[in-house]
Amino acid sequence: MASRKKNLQGLVAATITPMTEHGEINLSVIGQYVDYLVDKQRVKNIFVNGTTGEGLSLSISERRLLAEEWVTKGRNKLDQVVIHVGALSLKESQELAQHAAEIGADGIAVIAPFFLKPRDKGDLTAFLREVAAAAPALPFYYYHIPALTGVKIRAEELLDGIQEQIPTFRGVKFSDMDLLDFGQCVDQYRQRQFAFLFGVDEQLLSALVMGATGAVGSTYNYLGQKTNQMLEAYERKDLSSALDHQFCIQRFINFVVKLGFGVSQTKAIMTLVSGIPMGPPRLPLQRASKEFIDKAEAKLKSLGFLSFRDLKNGNLETST
Numbered sequence: 001m002a003s004r005k006k007n008l009q010g011l012v013a014a015t016i017t018p019m020t021e022h023g024e025i026n027l028s029v030i031g032q033y034v035d036y037l038v039d040k041q042r043v044k045n046i047f048v049n050g051t052t053g054e055g056l057s058l059s060i061s062e063r064r065l066l067a068e069e070w071v072t073k074g075r076n077k078l079d080q081v082v083i084h085v086g087a088l089s090l091k092e093s094q095e096l097a098q099h100a101a102e103i104g105a106d107g108i109a110v111i112a113p114f115f116l117k118p119r120d121k122g123d124l125t126a127f128l129r130e131v132a133a134a135a136p137a138l139p140f141y142y143y144h145i146p147a148l149t150g151v152k153i154r155a156e157e158l159l160d161g162i163q164e165q166i167p168t169f170r171g172v173k174f175s176d177m178d179l180l181d182f183g184q185c186v187d188q189y190r191q192r193q194f195a196f197l198f199g200v201d202e203q204l205l206s207a208l209v210m211g212a213t214g215a216v217g218s219t220y221n222y223l224g225q226k227t228n229q230m231l232e233a234y235e236r237k238d239l240s241s242a243l244d245h246q247f248c249i250q251r252f253i254n255f256v257v258k259l260g261f262g263v264s265q266t267k268a269i270m271t272l273v274s275g276i277p278m279g280p281p282r283l284p285l286q287r288a289s290k291e292f293i294d295k296a297e298a299k300l301k302s303l304g305f306l307s308f309r310d311l312k313n314g315n316l317e318t319s320t
Ligand SMILES: CC(=O)N[C@@H]([C@@H](O)[C@H](O)[C@H](O)CO)[C@@H](O)CC(=O)C(=O)O
Pocket: 014, 015, 047, 050, 051, 052, 053, 175, 199, 200, 201, 202, 216, 217, 218, 219, 253
């Protein structure tokens, strides 16, 4: 049986994988990264080797090393470390799941295999069940991200009967804009105490209204503090303040989306805001352009998201 640890809730940062200028994973900054999330962003849960972490662009041994480092450095500091173990190969996914259990991770998540795809719910459930079985003591989350996997099976459909197939099933990480599907997951399965983790940061307030119990996302690396303020306002039923916070977050995301936003740009923004070097992305992704970085920096400053006191290695010029 999966441990009855407290449900994964609140903000979960989808961690970036720091890399050296030569494109190797850079484990040396992970301790600093954990402290930054906890102390500066008030984010105490992480989701490792997912989309933002370029998990599918890493080798299995790199994924193992990263998982180990995050678990080790997060010990006694973070609440939960969830490792994404999805892969195209069932064997690799099972190996990573087993490894996550061995190193003491708090949970695993899996995306749908996206090259030879499951045709229907039955195929997908069968794959997920085999991965979950490799780590029978770990809470299991389905990572629903149809725009990237191309697997369009609705989450609501998948959740029907899933615990009978996967006893360790604990929730869904829902990275899609279909609030009808999300709302119906909550409506039909909340009595099961599942975690409903929303993954579209710019729409989180709407998902909270629908019953989201937490959120996993890339922007919580550097807008965690701001998003926590929104969660607190929502919690005390101050919808007007919650909306102000959401709109402010949207102003930034809308701005960068128009410039072209993805994992490379997330790495550049996190480097700017935290002062911790995230390095370049791995091919086929290309570095964010200087033009993007300059514009993002100006926007961050204008929205008050850059605090110069926090900069550790002088990545930025001094403000005027
Ligand atoms: C497609 C994508 O990368 N979505 C992000 C969001 O956090 C996204 O960056 C944010 O909502 C801005 O659009 C997350 O859902 C991804 C995520 O949680 C992960 O890295 O595994």
